[in-house]
Amino acid sequence: MAVKIALAGNPNCGKTTLFNALTGSHQFVGNWPGVTIEKKEGKLKGYSDVTITDLPGIYSLSPYTPEEVVARTYLLQERPDAILNLVDGTNMERNLYLTTQLMELGIPVVVAVNMMDIVEKRGDQIQIHELGRRLGCEVVEISALKEKGIGKAAAKVVEVARKKEASVLFPVFPEEIEQSIRQTQAHLGDAVPEEQRRFYAVKLLEKDEKIAEQIGKAADLCAEITTLEELYDDDVESIFANERYGYIASVMQACYRKGSRENITLSDRIDGVVTNRWLALPIFAVVMFLVYYISVTTVGTWATDWVNDGLFGESWSLAGLAQVPGIPAAMESGLAAIGCADWLAGLILDGIVAGVGAVLGFVPQMLVLFLFLAFLESCGYMARVAFIMDRLFRRFGLSGKSFIPMLIGTGCGVPGIMASRTIENDRDRKMTIIATTFIPCGAKLPIIALIAGALFQGAWWVSPSAYFAGIAAIVCSGILLKKTRMFAGEPAPFVMELPAYHLPTAAAVLRSMWERGWSFIKKAGTVILLSTIIIWFTTYFGWVDGQFRMLEEMEINHSILALIGNTFAWLFLPLGFGDWKSAVAVITGLVAKENVVGTFGILFGFAQVAEDGAEYWGTLAENMTAVSAYSFLIFNLLCAPCFAAMGAIRREMNHRGWFWFAIGYQSLLAYVTSLCIYQIGTWVMTGVFGIGTLAAFLLLIGFGYLLLRPYPEARPLRGRKRRGRKALAIR
Amino acid sequence: MGTCIIALILVCVVALSIRSIRKDRKEGKSAGCGGDCRHCGGCCHDIGGR
Structure with a gap:
């Protein structure tokens, strides 16, 4: 059975x-x-x-x-x-x-x-x-x-x-309470199975609304509850909790012997340093800096270079014994050998291989990042970070509980947004949903690595700055939103048990890394692959002289994609990337953020994107200065997330107005931040002060005012609440 | 002939990709988020009681 x-x-x-x-x-x-x-x-x-x-x-x-x-x-x-x-x-x-x-x-x-x-x-x-x-x-x-x-x-x-024999000994409450339980059990009669009667009786006496609703006999117990409360001079829920703990204390006394060894454990000693009032945040900053620096700039780059230059390049050396042709080279010669038509070879090489290959080229960097994050999560450090961040978040009205979704969001924004369900305070939950996707998820890593590698020659500060820009956006959004009447109010108390540090097993860390990495690879083989096919078709087909036909490399400015890109490109002119290719990359990034890199892979040619060497990325560099590239990076990190994450926001907000507010806020913040970066950055680099620079300074002053103005009174939130959601009673 | 074979393979690959996305969707996974469901705790469907 x-x-x-x-x-x-x-x-x-x-x-x-x-x-x-x-x-x-x-x-x-x-x-x-x-x-x-x-x-x-x-x-x-x-x-x-x-x-x-x-x-x-x-x-x-x-x-x-x-x-x-x-x-x-x-x-x-x-x-x-x-x-x-x-x-x-x-x-x-x-x-x-x-x-x-x-x-x-x-x-x-x-x-x-x-x-x-x-x-x-x-x-x-x-x-x-x-x-x-x-x-x-x-x-x-x-x-x-x-x-x-x-x-x-x-x-x-x-x-x-x-x-099927249930335990017979129950926690022994004092006789007065036991008597009330027995009377309540008698009240229950056949309403509940016999073996569950004690549980239901205790819960009814504890004034458990859900159980009372289920049984419908709560009113009968007023006399018993009043008697107990008068007798113990406490509320009935506390009476039961105290008596349980009294019983547990007696059990502990009989069964538990504390050792003579020192009470301060290694975990306590480590916590003395990493959660120290003054050292905690600098240590966290250093840890995250190292994680991103090592992942994107050093170890990850070496591996990525091999993948891009060798596996997805011309050829690679097999332990110095032989030169093995790279995937594009091998496929090109293979397709030529079987007489494949040029358009199909173009679709496969310039579309799929270039697009998917550009994305997959960043897998090693991503695996290194996931390895570090898995280690930090498993050893117990990330739990401390929530505790550390609580101090910071509390200053602007969020609790450390909001950091847990952001922590999960480093892998993927969707589960991060969903994790906000555990936040009971509706205002805090909505703010957390809005801010979670500011933390760079795994899909944004290729964009960071591309900009850091191709336009900043692997400068040490670019990739860590992307993470800290996300944290800064969360902090600023917290302050800014809390100063609106919609979100004003005290943050909920944050109580979290800090697990003991332990050295995670290699298998557990590697498994976690692989699971996240595999999700990325799987996505490249499905969503990204389909996207690259559509991008290739819209890039290499268009109207020339009123005739719709396949285009040559030099004619792609007449393509369908160029038409779409040009419709939106003007929007990004003040941000420094007002060309149709960048505009299209931003739009395709809404399908999946990796698509930004995949789109560049197709539009600029795979080699230009994949290689770090100055001789290869000339086309990309022609379109962007260092300042506009950084502005592009920040815009893509902060703007509306991919459709999957937007769907998650819509489901979690459970209200159309709130969903559009979240998307609008994210996009506006990204736009204003990128505009300020580009306009002020260009002024600093070139000394040219234009109308755009003035606008940037005015926006900066306005932003400063919104951050520094006093907190208003709270007002009730509008919108549907989630079914069954209930305020948390703090125990 | 070579074009036909490659086109056929490509159609199969695309069909398999779409099938995989649809299958994940039916299982409550989101292809868009990479199907990273182990971190999700059942994010793509309602948690019991809600």
């Missing part, structure tokens, strides 16, 4: 790591809380009839957060055959709070005490048998990361699931 097991526990206690180990799947594991926001299912290895469900990390079964709603609804409605409750052994007291609630559900529970290797390292002792006796359920010790004890945990949970 099929068995269903739920994996439940606090955030960041290792559930997804255990889930992956138990099922052999490769779900994303992040060393910060809130990675799993919906349940995931998999088959338990070695038990074909056992399904295991990884629930989001929760602190309790109260419906305060979306994660708690998802987990509780599953446990109550799906009724798994057993719960494998993962408990962080280094933080038992807080983790057991959830355990006491899970035990009330009438479902067999097996407690797996995780991170036992760290517990032992600290010299602490947990008396597992005594803990099991006190809790009234099976308890096993494991280390999910090192895959120790997980087989035993799996066997135990399957065994109890098949026996």
Whole structure:
């Protein structure tokens, strides 16, 4: 018979790591809380009839957060055959709070005490048998990361699931409370299954609105609740929480022995430096500078040069033994040998190979960047960054919680925007959605690398400056928007558990790097490939002397694409890239940001884009000065994101007006920033002060005023709220 | 003949690309975002209860 097991526990206690180990799947594991926001299912290895469900990390079964709603609804409605409750052994007291609630559900529970290797390292002792006796359920010790004890945990949970015997010992509340619970259980009658009655009774006494709505008998309990509140001189929810913690304290006293070793761990010592009030931000700046510098300018460039010059160039050397022709050269000779028509060869070589090749040429740089980001995420540093950024973000009205979506957005903006769901405050959530795509995502890296390499000769500051421009745009947008009545208001408090630092396994880091890199490659083979075909057709077909025909290389200024580009090009004149090719690149970038590079690949010829050498990128350089190239880079980084991310914004805003506000704001900010960069930059470089320079200074003054003016009073947000969204009660 | 073969291969590649995009879309993945769904936590479809 099929068995269903739920994996439940606090955030960041290792559930997804255990889930992956138990099922052999490769779900994303992040060393910060809130990675799993919906349940995931998999088959338990070695038990074909056992399904295991990884629930989001929760602190309790109260419906305060979306994660708690998802987990509780599953446990109550799906009724798994057993719960494998993962408990962080280094933080038992807080983790057991959830355990006491899970035990009330009438479902067999097996407690797996995780991170036992760290517990032992600290010299602490947990008396597992005594803990099991006190809790009234099976308890096993494991280390999910090192895959120790997980087989035993799996066997135990399957065994109890098949026996279907729920735990019998409940957290013992004082007699007065127990009496109220018994009376409430009697009130419930047959409204809920017998084994769930205690859970429902406790929740009704805690004034849980969702449960009261479901049962419809809340009014009957006023007398019991008032009696308890008068007796304990506290609100009923606090009474239950205090009594649970009292019970947990007694369990801890009997089962947990603190070691004699020093209490200050290595993590604490590292945190003393990296989260230091004065050092935290400079350290973060240095870390991100190094990440982008190494990825784009040094190691990544060496690899990219090989890909561009060798693999997608003329030829490459096979360990000095032989010269292997590059893909374009090999394809050109192959196509010529089988007598392929010129137009088709042109489509393949000048369109697909040039466009897709230009994008794929940046894969090595991207892999190096993803490798660094995966390491920083896995070791626990990025969780600290959210904490560090909280100090900065709080000054302009956002909390560090807003940094988590931005952190995820470094891979791809879409999941970053979606991650804003965990922000309960509607104003903060909307601001986070607007600002998330300012952080350069993986797709924008080729644009950064192209501009840094081709127009700045790999200058050390260009790529890190792109990341910091994104951070600056977020900070400025935060200040600017918070000073409007729509977004005014205090930021929500930010409470985050900092996970202990640990050295991630090479396999986990490499897997994370590969998953992100593969997404990029896959996209190049699908969306980018189709885009390049369309770009090639519209580039090499057009009207000459009133006749529609295929165009020669020199005639592409008469192409369909040129016609489209020229329609919009004037818009970008004040920004320094008012030619149709750049305008088209900006537009195709809306399909996918990599398309900017792919479009240049087709329009300027692949070699010019791929190579760093001055002899090759002359055509591109003719169209752009260094200042206009930087203006182009910043515009593409900050303007409206790709269609997929726009779709995500539309879904998350759930309101057409807010969606257009977000897109309009992003595009306007990008336009104004690029205009200021180009106009003021040109004035500095050439000394020519024109009307554009004046406009730039006026915009800068206006921008400064918007940043420095006083904060107004808040006013209610208009627009539809998401269904079921509810304000978070801070525990 | 060479043109026909190459054109046929190209049509197949395009068809496979479109199929892959449609398949990802049906599975709730977004081809536009690279299908980076492991970081997404079910972003392309509603989370239970919402």
